């Protein structure tokens with residue numbers, strides 16, 4: 001699957017984000033080895049610390065459906081600049097595939113692609 005297609009899906013998923021406190025709407029699209037795509041959005045909470053990122057929401061969605069082999073993840077938001085996964089999300093993604101392609105996009109669909117190992121060098125692994 002092309003990166004641009006995953007970015008479009010992440011942008012579409014972003015519309016369902018629940019972000020009444022920050023106003024930062026984030027969507028993710030996670031591609032499995034089998035070719036399935038699972039989306040996720042950020043879900044904020046008034047207590048802030050309980051907020052869940054779009055990337056982790058996508059992983060939870062996929063694992064809940066029985067998928068554990070991930071090839072790529074696109075993440076996009078409603079702001080300028082590339083939407084970089086936070087440290088917690090990088091570690092969660094690393095659990096399933098350290099060599100996963102990570103595609104980070106801005107509000108317009110401009111994107112950049114990197115390997116997860118570049119975003120999380122010397123990671124804590126199995």
Ligand SMILES: [Zn+2]
Nearest residue numbers: 053085086089
């Ligand atoms: Zn995160």
